[in-house]
Amino acid sequence: MIDLQSPPEPEQTPTLQAEGFEPEVQDREDQAFSSVSTDLASTDLPTEAPPEEESEEEFVTEYPEEPDDRRVEEPKDADEPTDGQAPTTGSEDSPAEGFVRTTPALPRVIALANQKGGVGKTTTTVNLGAALADLGYRVLLIDLDPQGNATTGLGINHHDLDVTIYNVLLQDVNLDECVEPTEVKGLFIAPASLDLAGSEIELVTAFSRESKLKRALDEVIDDYDYVLIDCPPSLGLLTVNALVAATEVMVPIQCEYYALEGLGQLTRNVDLIRRNLNASLEILNIVLVMYDGRTKLGEQVSDEVRGHYGSRVCRVVIPRNVRLSEAPGFGQPITTFDPSSRGAVAYKELAREVSGVS
Numbered sequence: 001m002i003d004l005q006s007p008p009e010p011e012q013t014p015t016l017q018a019e020g021f022e023p024e025v026q027d028r029e030d031q032a033f034s035s036v037s038t039d040l041a042s043t044d045l046p047t048e049a050p051p052e053e054e055s056e057e058e059f060v061t062e063y064p065e066e067p068d069d070r071r072v073e074e075p076k077d078a079d080e081p082t083d084g085q086a087p088t089t090g091s092e093d094s095p096a097e098g099f100v101r102t103t104p105a106l107p108r109v110i111a112l113a114n115q116k117g118g119v120g121k122t123t124t125t126v127n128l129g130a131a132l133a134d135l136g137y138r139v140l141l142i143d144l145d146p147q148g149n150a151t152t153g154l155g156i157n158h159h160d161l162d163v164t165i166y167n168v169l170l171q172d173v174n175l176d177e178c179v180e181p182t183e184v185k186g187l188f189i190a191p192a193s194l195d196l197a198g199s200e201i202e203l204v205t206a207f208s209r210e211s212k213l214k215r216a217l218d219e220v221i222d223d224y225d226y227v228l229i230d231c232p233p234s235l236g237l238l239t240v241n242a243l244v245a246a247t248e249v250m251v252p253i254q255c256e257y258y259a260l261e262g263l264g265q266l267t268r269n270v271d272l273i274r275r276n277l278n279a280s281l282e283i284l285n286i287v288l289v290m291y292d293g294r295t296k297l298g299e300q301v302s303d304e305v306r307g308h309y310g311s312r313v314c315r316v317v318i319p320r321n322v323r324l325s326e327a328p329g330f331g332q333p334i335t336t337f338d339p340s341s342r343g344a345v346a347y348k349e350l351a352r353e354v355s356g357v358s
């Protein structure tokens with residue numbers, strides 16, 4: 001577990017370091033999470049030392065001045081091809097808290113979580129999922145956000161759907177009954193609709209409310225290599241369901257001011273779930289997104305995050321790229337919408353890094 005009790009180094013960029021690393025900070029998400037925290041009341045918050053800091057400069061993406069020429073760095077020491085079956089990074093990378101940096105066996109269930117809104121969770125879920133499918137994996141996206149952005153972003157109109165993830169969570173409908181194919185071969189989605197918004201309340205009184213998604217997923221997991229869960233921007237019961245069902249958490253961090261705000265709360269909650277509800281939640285990775293190489297800020301945020309989270313930060317950085325923001329409007333992932341764009345190249349590289357394919 002990441003220790004956020006220790007204050008950061010004297011800062012050059014005070015704003016970036018502000019609340020994410022302050023244990024005393026209690027933001028709104030504390031309250032959103034309070035029902036779960038109450039259940040887990042006996043759990044001690046972690047007090048271990050932070051992971052050893054590493055120099056990650058070699059991983060910083062180099063972007064030329066012209067925005068259109070910016071590109072994603074090739075992974076320096078590409079992992080051996082493993083088909084996701086074997087660890088590829090050395091034990092020297094293993095942090096102290098129980099989260100490990102390996103390429104785990106398939107199937108993998110990755111929750112894309114960050115209670116901050118608009119940080120790139122959905123964009124990463126959809127495009128990483130599409131890029132993994134392009135590598136030949138069978139991929140299921142689970143849209144666990146009532147906004148349904150992953151659903152519409154893949155060209156599915158939720159008004160046309162009889163069964164969605166809401167029915168799975170609240171009415172014990174089998175997950176495979178709501179799964180829809182997409183235009184991308186090997187990419188499937190369990191869609192969301194607006195009625196999912198009420199589920200945070202409805203789930204409160206449900207039996208085994210934190211494990212609804214996990215039990216539904218257990219029925220179909222053997223059909224997939226990767227399951228990516230797009231979480232809503234909160235730490236309520238929907239996100240808790242995602243974290244209980246997941247074996248990994250991926251946290252997109254926007255390379256902007258306040259990027260780290262709330263990150264401490266998120267990592268503490270992830271640890272609570274790991275200790276109390278889901279011992280299989282072994283991996284926490286961070287992916288830097290919306291990187292703008294023209295500004296010093298992007299580099300500062302990147303250095304800051306890598307300084308604190310070391311090898312848990314993906315080597316590949318996703319650049320800010322307007323094509324990524326346009327693609328959902330056309331109901332397509334970036335890999336089909338504009339396969340040669342910097343955004344598409346970056347997500348393809350991220351898929352290779354995540355899957356351990358060189």
Ligand SMILES: Nc1ncnc2c1ncn2[C@@H]1O[C@H](COP(=O)(O)OP(=O)(O)OP(=O)(O)O)[C@@H](O)[C@H]1O
Pocket residue numbers: 116117118119120121122123124145147149231232233289290291318319320321322324325326343
């Ligand atoms: N790398 C990028 N370059 C440019 N625009 C991006 C990039 N990543 C995401 N965006 C845009 O930023 C906005 C927020 O992204 P996204 O919807 O993925 O965030 P989110 O974390 O899922 O938001 P929410 O918390 O509301 O679910 C969207 O308009 C998206 O198109």
Ligand SMILES: [Mg+2]
Pocket residue numbers: 121122123145149230231
């Ligand atoms: Mg979203």
